[in-house]
Amino acid sequence: MSRFFITVFPTTENQVLQWWLVDSDEAVLEAKGSDVDPLLAAGLQRLSGESEKAENGGSDTGVPEKEPLVMIALMPSARGVVRWHDPMDGLTEQQILAAARLAARERSLDGENVHIAATMDGSGGAVTATVGKDVMASGLLKLKALGIDPDAVVPAGWLITPREDVVIEADFGFEKLLRGKRMIVPDEPDLRAHLIGDSAVIALPQAVDEALANLGTHEAEKLSLNLRCGDFAKKIRRSMTLRQKRILGWMALAALVISLLIPIIQLVKYHRAASAADEAALAIARPLTGPVESAEEADRLLSERFIGENRGNIIFSVPTSALFSAVQKAEGVVIEKISYRRDGMVSAALGAVRAGDINQVVTALRNAGFIITSTARTDAAGASKADIMVRAP
Structure with a gap:
């Protein structure tokens, strides 16, 4: 079982943030609300210490983690501008995405101070999301202060599945937006006619809740336009679970045992080689000395014989x-x-x-x-x- 914790990407100080808690396996919305501390309101208060988090092998949030928790922040469409870019023949996917980023930067008022995410739209074209670097940095700091380190930051309208020839009016609570086939814009009554022309608009009161509840079904697609990339990519904190620590301990013990066994095995081999050499020497000496039990005894008997014949090694003739x-x-x-x-x-x-x-x-x-x-x-x-x-x- 896995869950999604979704909240609004903050753009102002002390902002009241909406939040949703989704059971992705059951595709149900467990809870939702609005609070200045959404994590606490959802019953996911931060753990008191790093050690407990490391033992669970989980994220920064707590109640004992019985399932993975994916944290998502929704970027308001007024802050994150989404653009569609036409397909370009003869280019690879990476080249298309790079060209789309360049085009989005050129169309921005402050091209040097924007952060851009890009993804393919499924028809050979590309989609970009553009947000100010200062907005991105400030919002992540605010979320961090609340104990939230989102795995993804996506434009809110990107989660709504578009329909052919119809513009969907979606009310997230923190903002109302219009979602078309190639459009995600804030719903400004004075600009609606200019933005959508003669296209039909349908208001789906449950569109937001349904989109969030079914997020797990289309997770890869819905989170593809992720602003947590490049300079703002999430830093992965690598921690070892208790099971991994045990495996590492057993591996270290095995390495120690092997390192001790190597010289012991060498000593056994040397002992056997020395014993074989003694047996070979005794086999050569026995015809001269008679039956002997050890190499030392054979050496003594041979020395005595050589001395007796005036050609031993311990005296001059x-x-x-x-x-x-x-x-x-x-x-x-x-x-x-x-x-x-x-x-x-x-x-x-x-x-x-x-x-x-x-x-x-x-x-x-x-x-x-x-x-x-x-x-x-x-x-x-x-x-x-x-x-x-x-x-x-």
């Missing part, structure tokens, strides 16, 4: 120790490369500026009783080199 001892005693000699063989022999490449320094190392190893072979050479820069092999006696 005897030939290696002798070689390093001899090199330390000979100045200018460096070990450029060293390697070990399974039979305990050490192969090394020595370098020095003079060949005599390398010979000093070779002589020291032989004097210590080691079996040594040495091949002397010279590199491209003229430095002395020697490839030696040392083995324990």
Whole structure:
């Protein structure tokens, strides 16, 4: 169920405003009246706080909102001039509307200070409504002071459905107007003959109430000529309902859980990869160490075996120790490369500026009783080199 709250667009100070409350689903006029505070008179007093309004997810008006409330202000025809513009071939709808606005501005007495709304009339032409910017701004401020922020501001006569070859006399209470097929003007007795010529005029006392009661049936059409556009478009206040807040809370919680699960999943993957690597290492080590239960135990057994065979990683073999001892005693000699063989022999490449320094190392190893072979050479820069092999006696 939805309702329309309709009132007059104020144009003077402390104006008594007519109002109507319409049940659009039932197409009935629930209540109407006239008051300086129409919202209060209709039983729709403003909410006491913003929080209640935000929880309801509704507009600025209150009694707990059980249905949407569309607020409409009717612009008097004496203030809002409505004009029809002929169709123009070869133009898009947007171009037709832009051209109609320009034409309406040119026909206004104060073209720089007018606000214009435009819509298509269904026959390829356009309709414009023109009102002074000062009138528009002042009226919206007055309505706001009364707690009313209209969703639409439309010329009052636009709500009356015209008839062919007949001019309708409609009395809104705040003004009496004439509505023709291409005419919405105030009903001025002295100007009536000039405005309508020989056209027949029929007075429909219930035309206004019927038009307002059936507003929901033709809402898009009746509110198409909406002056709340451009600089005066309604500012939409975005608020979250309780349900939206709950959804956002659950989404934030889900994001937090996911962000925590990602590193946990990575740790599980790393743990599984490490376990797989340990199993592969144990499979390689078991032929050498025998049955073992852990990688630490396999590493210990392999280290013990290498030590026993004089080729472990935690001690020097005897030939290696002798070689390093001899090199330390000979100045200018460096070990450029060293390697070990399974039979305990050490192969090394020595370098020095003079060949005599390398010979000093070779002589020291032989004097210590080691079996040594040495091949002397010279590199491209003229430095002395020697490839030696040392083995324990």
